[in-house]
Amino acid sequence: MTTTLTDLAGPGPLPDQDARTRVLETAYRLFYRHGLxxxxxxxxxxxxxxxxxSLYRHFPTKQALIEAYLDVRHARWMDWLETRLAAQASAxxxxxxxxxxxxDWFRAPGFRGCAFINGHAxxxxxxxxxxxxxxxxxxxxxxxxxxxxxxxxxxxxxxxxLLAVEGAIVRAQMEGADAARAPLQRAFSRVLA
Amino acid sequence: MTTTLTDLAGPGPLPDQDARTRVLETAYRLFYRHGLxxxxxxxxxxxxxxxxxSLYRHFPTKQALIEAYLDVRHARWMDWLETRLAAQASAxxxxxxxxxxxxDWFRAPGFRGCAFINGHAxxxxxxxxxxxxxxxxxxxxxxxxxxxxxxxxxxxxxxxxLLAVEGAIVRAQMEGADAARAPLQRAFSRVLA
DNA sequence: ATGTTGACAGACAGACCTGTCTTGTTCAAG
DNA sequence: CTTGAACAAGACAGGTCTGTCTGTCAACAT
Numbered sequence: 001m002t003t004t005l006t007d008l009a010g011p012g013p014l015p016d017q018d019a020r021t022r023v024l025e026t027a028y029r030l031f032y033r034h035g036l037x038x039x040x041x042x043x044x045x046x047x048x049x050x051x052x053x054s055l056y057r058h059f060p061t062k063q064a065l066i067e068a069y070l071d072v073r074h075a076r077w078m079d080w081l082e083t084r085l086a087a088q089a090s091a092x093x094x095x096x097x098x099x100x101x102x103x104d105w106f107r108a109p110g111f112r113g114c115a116f117i118n119g120h121a122x123x124x125x126x127x128x129x130x131x132x133x134x135x136x137x138x139x140x141x142x143x144x145x146x147x148x149x150x151x152x153x154x155x156x157x158x159x160x161x162l163l164a165v166e167g168a169i170v171r172a173q174m175e176g177a178d179a180a181r182a183p184l185q186r187a188f189s190r191v192l193a
Numbered sequence: 194m195t196t197t198l199t200d201l202a203g204p205g206p207l208p209d210q211d212a213r214t215r216v217l218e219t220a221y222r223l224f225y226r227h228g229l230x231x232x233x234x235x236x237x238x239x240x241x242x243x244x245x246x247s248l249y250r251h252f253p254t255k256q257a258l259i260e261a262y263l264d265v266r267h268a269r270w271m272d273w274l275e276t277r278l279a280a281q282a283s284a285x286x287x288x289x290x291x292x293x294x295x296x297d298w299f300r301a302p303g304f305r306g307c308a309f310i311n312g313h314a315x316x317x318x319x320x321x322x323x324x325x326x327x328x329x330x331x332x333x334x335x336x337x338x339x340x341x342x343x344x345x346x347x348x349x350x351x352x353x354x355l356l357a358v359e360g361a362i363v364r365a366q367m368e369g370a371d372a373a374r375a376p377l378q379r380a381f382s383r384v385l386a
Numbered sequence: 387a388t389g390t391t392g393a394c395a396g397a398c399a400g401a402c403c404t405g406t407c408t409t410g411t412t413c414a415a416g
Numbered sequence: 417c418t419t420g421a422a423c424a425a426g427a428c429a430g431g432t433c434t435g436t437c438t439g440t441c442a443a444c445a446t
Contacts, residue, residue, distance in 0.1 A: 167360030
């Protein structure tokens with residue numbers, strides 16, 4: 001499965017998949033676009049064309065649906081990143097190309113920041129574990145690239161890059177992609193120098 | 194007025210100020226701690242010991258109360274920053290001391306990230322203008338320091354520092370202050386080098 | 387043919403939401 | 417002393433929230 005940029009913004013229009021898939025895809029789109037609390041079960045019911053009993057058969061609580069959404073989101077985002085950077089021949093090039101890849105994401109229609117940052121900001125400390133787990137896996141992926149690129153101190157290096165990535169996501173969300181592009185590029189250049 | 198770190202986390206216990214102040218201080222604490230949507234009017238009523246009619250006399254809608262909260266938050270946060278860094282003799286020292294000041298904030302009891310990032314993440318594009326205005330004023334303050342320190346390209350420099358600051362706030366919120374401290378310090382060292 | 391399974395449709399419960407309104411009290415200015 | 421503003425307490429309206437429950441229907445296996 002290769003995840004495209006539009007998959008990250010929202011799913012396709014209206015598939016005639018089974019009820020569970022329709023619920024999850026609709027929740028995916030609404031949760032990301034409008035937030036967790038702002039999205040009610042009734043709206044997910046209406047827009048997915050599914051009976052309420054069917055939703056609660058597959059997802060016993062709204063919390064369970066949120067967690068399923070975050071799991072899918074994590075898988076798709078990581079998959080998109082790998083696909084987007086698959087053409088890079090070396091780990092060094094992979095790292096150097098990361099800012100451009102993120103810039104593509106920031107400019108994608110429907111971009112509304114990081115679902116995990118937003119989710120964590122919304123529900124606070126009682127957030128599902130995936131909100132923080134996603135960031136850890138991204139940090140590990142970046143650290144692996146640093147190690148494979150033969151950089152000294154890959155752990156610190158990855159932490160520095162992740163700090164810049166998080167900052168760029170927030171900047172792009174609040175001020176637009178243009179506000180994040182150049183600073184992110186410069187931050188990467190400095191860390192990888 | 195000098196704003197202390199505990200003022201940023203939540204106001205004092207229960208003053209016998211007038212009704213408007215009690216409402217605003219209670220809203221300040223609850224909105225920051227639990228989020229905008231999660232905090233209902235009834236709870237603000239109950240914890241501030243104020244009649245509902247009194248609340249609605251001073252703040253015609255919840256939205257107006259949210260905007261008043263963000264205004265106060267902005268003023269207090271900027272005031273805290275100036276106070277915290279007032280001892281720095283030069284603009285260069287002011288900039289160099291910023292990471293330590295932020296680290297203090299990250300370690301303050303009740304720290305739950307940036308109220309403006311969180312607010313923007315929660316309500317999305319219909320967010321009050323103050324959510325983005327706060328960041329612009331902070332960027333201007335940093336840019337001024339860069340200019341006064343005689344650094345070349347103060348605009349770009351400030352944008353780079355702000356990116357690191359935003360990233361550090363998010364990292365500290367999700368993983369704790371320790372995860373943000375060293376990367377933020379290194380990012381500042383590189384940009385100011 | 388009969389029973390099972392999944393889905394649709396929607397009423398319903400109980401809680402909570404924002405916002406309005408009523409009633410009674412306190413207190414201070416005219 | 418009177419008048420009016422600010423306030424406390426809380427009922428109330430109308431809506432939305434999550435989650436449960438009752439029925440009906442179609443597909444499919446036995």
